Amino acid sequence: MSPDTHDIRQAALRTLDSIPDPKSGQGLSAAGLVKGLSVEDGRVGFVLEVAAADAAAYAPVRDAAERALLDVPGVTRAQVVLTAPAPTVVQRRSAQVSSDPRADPAAMPPAEHLPGVARVIAVASGKGGVGKSTVAVNLACAFARLGLRTGLLDADIYGPSAPRMTGASQKPAFIDGKLEPIVVWGLVVMSIGFLVDERQAMIWRGPMASSALRQMIGDVRWDARGPLDVLVVDLPPGTGDVHLTLVQKLSVDGAIIVSTPSEVALVDARRAVTMFGKINPPVPILGVIENMAYFPDPATGARLPIFGHGGARTEAERLAVPFLGEIPIDIALRAGTDEGRPLVASEPESAVSQVFLEIGRRLGFPAGS
Ligand SMILES: Nc1ncnc2c1ncn2[C@@H]1O[C@H](COP(=O)(O)OP(=O)(O)OP(=O)(O)O)[C@@H](O)[C@H]1O
Numbered sequence: 001m002s003p004d005t006h007d008i009r010q011a012a013l014r015t016l017d018s019i020p021d022p023k024s025g026q027g028l029s030a031a032g033l034v035k036g037l038s039v040e041d042g043r044v045g046f047v048l049e050v051a052a053a054d055a056a057a058y059a060p061v062r063d064a065a066e067r068a069l070l071d072v073p074g075v076t077r078a079q080v081v082l083t084a085p086a087p088t089v090v091q092r093r094s095a096q097v098s099s100d101p102r103a104d105p106a107a108m109p110p111a112e113h114l115p116g117v118a119r120v121i122a123v124a125s126g127k128g129g130v131g132k133s134t135v136a137v138n139l140a141c142a143f144a145r146l147g148l149r150t151g152l153l154d155a156d157i158y159g160p161s162a163p164r165m166t167g168a169s170q171k172p173a174f175i176d177g178k179l180e181p182i183v184v185w186g187l188v189v190m191s192i193g194f195l196v197d198e199r200q201a202m203i204w205r206g207p208m209a210s211s212a213l214r215q216m217i218g219d220v221r222w223d224a225r226g227p228l229d230v231l232v233v234d235l236p237p238g239t240g241d242v243h244l245t246l247v248q249k250l251s252v253d254g255a256i257i258v259s260t261p262s263e264v265a266l267v268d269a270r271r272a273v274t275m276f277g278k279i280n281p282p283v284p285i286l287g288v289i290e291n292m293a294y295f296p297d298p299a300t301g302a303r304l305p306i307f308g309h310g311g312a313r314t315e316a317e318r319l320a321v322p323f324l325g326e327i328p329i330d331i332a333l334r335a336g337t338d339e340g341r342p343l344v345a346s347e348p349e350s351a352v353s354q355v356f357l358e359i360g361r362r363l364g365f366p367a368g369s
């Protein structure tokens, strides 16, 4: 740790101790309320975890802590995340998981549904950058256009993309210990990116990250606008323990695997399929989507196989899971998601949007369930 970072850390702890905990009267650090303090490049953050009943009373404490940290020499940015433990059911399960991060997921009790959510669908890939988030956002918009009440959970706490992809930037309200999702493009959306900025999220370490995840899972009022027919979860890349735990705790009902046609992506897609099979009970694979399947030649319309073609369809056949469709490389799709206008919502008539709508129809989830 560089002396600068060390000095900032010590000064931050002293400063936080000058703010009294309204309950115990002790300073915040002495009262044990400062969890997962992280200091990096002048950015300071920590989690202020309090009992659910006290959450509202501590909002001014969080604000005071952020203001005070900004006065510490060397601090350029301060972020305090106020969290309350998750409700009983989720808390019991998460305690079980976190007590042993290597816990055998197969030994965990069956997961229970999130309140007010009929089904939870995870979008996964194993490999990074293959278009999971693009597919998750546009598929969610397709469900909404097909008349389903749809939620989107951006579960990538290290690299959240929902704020950029939906264009939403407002902070969610924290009411009675619960976060209200943001309503945008006909979806209810939650992302850690609404609570902290993207760069901040990248520097999170262990305790902060798990606390943030717990908040995303257990503390969101998904049925704030009425019960949801489907909650689409955009998983972070990878297939490790974190993913297993996430899928288990979210009680995922079905998984959609996104892959490009390239062999490296397919290997990771296979790993993702294996991972869902390890959950107890195993999570059904609803199907595979081939993203960046081809590039339509602007002159002739011929399908140019930039990353190869058809690999995901063949793989789906091999794994005996449905093949749901092919998304071409499409400039408007990229521009839309990178500029906060999901294509399916902004240009539903486009050929690519029609592919997403067709996939949504194929999945056939009922409305009002
Ligand atoms: N079919 C497509 N056509 C053109 N660009 C695409 C397509 N799919 C995704 N992209 C672009 O590729 C980039 C990566 O996509 P995206 O962020 O959805 O991938 P990801 O799998 O979620 O990545 P990560 O693993 O980092 O979460 C983005 O800039 C996105 O706009």
Ligand SMILES: [Mg+2]
Pocket: 132, 133, 134, 156, 161, 234, 235, 236
């Ligand atoms: Mg992503």
